[in-house]
Each structure stands twice: as structure tokens, then as C-alpha cells.
Amino acid sequence: MASMKKHIKKNGEISYRIRVLAGTRPDGTQDVRSCTWVAPRGMSEAKADKEAERQKAKFEDDVYNGRIAEMHPKFSDMMSEYIKHLEKLNKHSEGTIDTYCGYQERINDSIGDMRVDKIEIKHVQQLIYDLADGNKKKGFKPLGEKTVKNYRSFVKRVLDYSYRTINLARINPAPYAEIIGKPSQEREGYSIYEVKTILNAISESSLATKYKLFIVIAVFCGLRIGEVAGIRYSHIDGNTVNIEKQLRNTKKRGKQELRTKSPNSVRTIVLPGIANELLEQLKKEQKIEKVVLGEAWKDDDFVFHNNRGDKIHPDYPRKVLSKFCKDNGLPYKALHSFRHTFCSELVENEKASEISIKDISKAAGHGDTAITERCYVHRNKKPVSKAFEVYERILVS
The missing domain is CATH 1.10.150.130 (Tyrosine recombinase, N-terminal domain)
Incomplete structure (x- = not known):
């Protein structure tokens, strides 16, 4: 129900305060919407009253039909x-x-x-x-x-x-408002030596094939963890994989297949030979698993499954790698750190390998080249060191 209060100023201006009760808020207080209509100068009081009634009816209709937002929302x-x-x-x-x-x-x-x-x-x-x-x-x-x-x-x-x-x-x-907080630490990537050491240890270990394959793809292709977990068999064509989705564990709905981080993250990657070998081995193992698990196996086309036949939790391979490195005395930084190494090494060898920043950005699935440059170009300390070496030669010559 709408209410209206008229007010006439000393200068003759006529205004009308219109109030409408829109309902009750979750905290129990009344949700009142209001507006003020001022009569045009020169309009008679009788005509103003009539127009104000029309404005009241219109405002009430707008409120009840959701066209007027709460005036003082939390x-x-x-x-x-x-x-x-x-x-x-x-x-x-x-x-x-x-x-x-x-x-x-x-x-x-x-x-x-x-x-x-x-x-x-x-x-x-x-x-x-x-x-x-x-x-x-x-x-x-x-x-x-x-x-x-x-x-x-x-x-x-x-x-x-x-x-x-x-x-x-x-x-x-x-x-x-000024930003404060603990300075964000730059995530450290692996050195090439560390990557090779971990890969050699994994290849000679009894680690499950699915985890070997997961880690190998993360290492060689520089994918985000959710992108690896989201690979389906239908995405694979020979030795190439179309990265179209990602698998994430959301707070509301648990494991969900979602869109990639950005439109540019949709891309095609090339699997290394070792990944193709592991993939063929995994297919053979999964045929046996399907028979053992029976109806519990979810035939959902995902490459990576857990031991119960459901799609893998995106965070679990990280835990597997962390434990593996700890048990074998190997350095562990993060599973995502392989992605940093992938990008950093390509940027560092950009000229020698004739790969442009644009190519690296596409391979990494970055939104634009600015992200690649901002995150990885500054990691290459060699040009800076070179400057000091040149200046030293100038001074001592």
C-alpha cells in the first residue's frame, strides 16, 4: 500500500513524498521504498494533487513489479x-x-x-x-x-x-583504501635439472600409470592442473589434445567441469612420446578396472579417474607428487610450478628457439601476451647480469 504526504514551501513549491512498503527484509525490518515528486512551477494545487496521485500509482506499480530497487540496501x-x-x-x-x-x-x-x-x-x-x-x-x-x-x-x-x-x-x-598484507611471494619454478631428476625417478617408480601420465602432461605441456584433470578421450586426436574445459572442485557443487580460465585458454597441445606410451598403458589398465568395478565405474569419457571409478579430484595428483618427492628425497615446490618452468624456459630461450612471446602466450593459454611478459620475462636475469659484465669491462679496460 502506498502513502503520500504533501508539502508546500513558502515560495509556493509543492512536493509530494511517496512511500511504498515493498515487504519485509530477512532481518525482520520493513523494506520501504520512497520518492519525491515536485510539481512543475505554475501548476495549480488541484492539478498537482491529481498528477501526484498518478505518480503515486505509477511508483507503487514500479515497486511491486521490481522496477525500483531498494533505496538503502545492505x-x-x-x-x-x-x-x-x-x-x-x-x-x-x-x-x-x-x-x-x-x-x-x-x-x-x-x-x-x-x-x-x-x-x-x-x-x-x-x-x-x-x-x-x-x-x-x-x-x-x-x-x-x-x-x-x-x-x-x-x-x-x-x-x-x-x-x-x-x-x-x-x-x-x-x-x-590502501592495500596492505604480506607481500605475495613469487611462485618458484623448478630448474631443468630438477625436472629431469623428478621425471627419471617417476619413470622408474611403481607410481600408478594415471599419476605418471598426469605429471608428464603437466611437465611437458605447461597446463594448469584443472586443465589436465579435465581432459577427455574425445579431446584426444593422435598426439594432439584439444584443451576445451577444466575440472575444478567448487565449494558449492564439488567437482565440476567448467569453462577454461579465459577464451584464449582453449587451445591445442601436442603430447610428448612418453605421454602417448603412458596413455596406451592407461587404456589397458582401465579396461580391467571397468570389469572389476562394474556399475561403479562412471563411463564419462574422462581420462583420469580415482580408484572408485569417478573423475579424479583435481587436487589429488598434487598430494601424490608431494608424497612421492618427500619419500624419495626430491625437491617439491608445487605441481603448478611445472607450468612456471615451462613458460620461463621458453621465454628465456625465445630467440634461440625462434619462438615469439605470442607463441608462448598461446601455448600457455594466457589471456594476452602482457600476462606472459609480466609473469615470466622478468624472471630471466641473464640480460641484467650481462649489463653489469659489460660495464665492468668498460671500467677495467
């Missing part, structure tokens, strides 16, 4: 609405959406109950302090600088969306 509500908006746009990967959903708990703990129109720089700054410091009682670990920055960027986008939704002209405070 950040938590707008954050949930923004994530749903992104899902409808279908422009972001399911992995990105899952990451944003994971942000909600810690953000809600800090500014979730605040009205979006009341959030200022100091509130976003406090959120950043909370993220960087963590909270042991609530199980929140301190976050690194890079992750805190990602949180702030997300808050900025939610506020931008909120301001557009409620038609609020306001400067977004998020970019003005």
Missing part, C-alpha cells in the same frame, strides 16, 4: 545480487564466480550489514586491515597483498553496481 544483499547478475551475463568462468562466492563470508563479517550509501573509505580500509590480519577465532587466515587487492577490486565492482542500481551519484571509496 552491502551483503547487493553483493549477492551482483554475483547473480554476473551469472546471468555468462561472461565469467564458473571458477571466477566460485571465487567471488568465497569472498562473501569475510566481507560480510566486516561491512556486510552496512548500507551501500554509507560505506566510506575508512570502512573499506578496515576491511583490508581485517583481511590482512585474519581472525583465529573465526578461522580467517591472514591474506597476502595480492589476495587483499583482489578483494578490494571485488568490493569496488559491487559498489559500482550498487550505485547504478539505486541511481546514486557517488564517488566509489574502494580505490582510495
